[in-house]
Amino acid sequence: MSFMKNIITWFSTYQEKMKKRTLRIHRNIEAARLRRARRKRGLAYTYCKNCGTKLKGMYCHRCGQYALDIYQPFWKYIQQYFENVYQFDTKVWQTLWLMFTRPGFLTREFNAGKINSYVHPFRLYMFVSVLFFTFFFMVAEEETDKALTTFRSSKITSGLVEKLNEGSFSQDTAVYVYNGRGLIAALENRGVEHADSLISVTRLFTSLELDWVAMPRILLDTCCTKQYPTDSELDEIRQIQDLLAADSLQTGEEYGVDLIPGMTIYNENQLTAEKIEACMKFQADSLKGELTPVYRWSQRAEESDALRENSLAAYMIGQLSKWTPLYMMFLLPLFAWLLKKAYRKKHMPYMWHFAHAVHLNTLFLILLPLPLAYALTAFDWQTLSLAPGVDIAFGLFAIAVFAYMLWSLHTVYRDGWIRTFLKTLLVIVIFTVLSFLFAGIAIVSLLMEVSKQV
Template sequence: MPTNELIETEPTAETAIVPAEEIKDCENCHQPLAGNFCANCGQEADSKLKYFWVVIMHLLDDIFSFDSRASRTVWPLVTRPAFITNEYFSGRRVHYVPPLRLYLFISIVFFITLKFFVGADDNNGFNINDKKTLITQVKGHIEVLTTEQKTLPKIPSKSMEELAQVTRLNTDIAKFNTYLADLNRDYSSGQNKQIIKLTRELLELEFDHTEEAFSPKDQVRFDKLTARRLKVLNGGIVSEELNIGNNEDGTLSFDFLSDESNKKLNNFTEELAEKGEKAFNSDTGPLIEQVIGKLPQLMFILLPLFAVLLKVMFIFSKRLYMEHLTVALHSHSFIFITVLLSEILELLDDYLAPTSPSIANFFGVFAGGLLLWIPIYLFLMQKRVYKQGYFFTLVKFSIIGTIYSLMIAVTAIIAMIWGIMDT
């Protein structure tokens, strides 16, 4: 028979009585709190006034959620086309980083590191291993010329042919020693950058014609490079005129614009050309930083335009615009992280080439493979998201790629013009 006896149980986490001194009141309405939020006014119980490092960690967590979701998102994002996107569309979102948050974090990292990689290339002028190779090549050539010089007869009476050969060898030895001194200049100086660049171009011509004379075309180019190099060595500034015009007099005008508008346009292009000449013919570092700094803002405008392009091309897919935008966010996140990984591998390739060429070659091949993976991945992504046949997907993929390449080119031009005007 049932009894009315009371059964004593151990208190659980849910039933345990919270001591009165540990019960907190809501800072807003002063009602007792029984959870993470106030049951009366809804304010969060956790105070936002914390130590600075705690706030930073919370901010990073808000941006990227540094938990298991990151590992569950990044790996499939790179290796499994459309998997994360289709999971998101199917409603299984809690296990993955949201598309916008993912894009923001990856794009921030990408553009910061892009500034580093491009800046490193600009500061080094050209690959340091290439520079060492070129210096070694010049030294070797000087040794060959010196050895040839020593084999000449030492007797005072030389024929005219021998005298001409001695003069040529002395001139070449002096010239290549000057080239060597130029290559060893400090590249941090804007003037030295120009000298090293011109010297490298001269050496390329010299080594291409070690056994034969210059062609008339190459001789003209050699003379121009030599004259420009001498001008820089003497403290001059070498500049190439930048013309932005569609008329014979160098002005820019369009028939659909009024005379006043064309005048304003020409004033702008003249200012742009003047600043462009200064930027391109001196230290290009500040210009590169300006251009890269503009790209994140322009890309944020380009993303929704790309989603519109997807909407038009797949108009019968019955996908909402936000779904196309999700495809755009995931596509760009994949591209950024893949290009970033490829850049890192190429850096390792350059670093390990002198000491471990086989390992360096592996990294180089892997970096190239990652870049090749980008178009394949994007094609498979469109195929799996929009679920069309290979032929129609290929046709639309080609059209989208062509149009978007033009959009990227326009974006790059805008970033360049914007960067020049801000330098």
């Protein structure tokens, strides 16, 4: 009996402490509101600068113009710019603090009509979503470029990287290679140290991206595939060699270094002796069977394929950045509808559930970058594998979101913990299934659009 009495006493004391804490929070919020009101109450002038009507507040009741103080400090103009254009309000910090420390509190305040003391739920969502999707798709574009470069350099194995880093190799082999500079970038991307000192690249035929490359023999044997130029490429090479030969006859010098009109072999307006020598060495007589082989380090057969891949990747990133924010906004009323169905006996207006859905999704967008950032740093594009711990990170993220939603639903709807737990689980499962279903339909539609461009 004494044990139960102690529990009841402790619970009563805990309730009293929570009531006092809630009352203290309300007093602090009201005090902050009054301080903001006092700061904004003072008018810099009596009559509206636009229409001349006598002002009775910070806004003209006739034309609606704000009573802007033209002598205010410059930083206040910057602050007002962010408030008006980017939906950034000085109340956002207090709102975010209460969102993290008091799940469901902001929704109860909104439902009670206390809207102006905090950032409006939808305004806060827009502010957070703009930041999230801006940085998300910036990182996504960089990771896509890294992935394409890695796939094109799939012949550069981890064992080869270790040999290049551990041993000392000289440039003992010189051959013609497509996109030799890309090979340097691929080696650096795979982790080869001092790749630019291992390979020397001289750009010859700019339109073909054919280079004269000096490299260690091990790179030629392991990374490069031998092939022969196409007829159109041979025609361009012969044309350049004829121009060089004609120039040498006119100047009386061996391959004069003056620029030749129409030449495409120079880089930065310089036609060096090394480039001329490398161009004239190329055997382009297919009739006699005297063809100099060229090498390709990438698995792609044509340079146009790489350009097409980059174009398709840019198109997909652009479409995703365009439609993903709209898709997330489409999920808001769906989530609010599920909350309304789960708590239909509460007879709350739909807007109250919608405000709650907006607050929950805002917190979701704030927390989501944490596991995503860890996953990006732990992902290996070469092996398409994740480092250990990524599943734990997303598991902790899911638990945190579930716990926050459980607490928030308990605060807003005032049900018991067991009933709230079951309803939280039910709403999350249904919402997850529906959101993945709609996302799958959208992705299939996007892939169909991409397939039409291939």
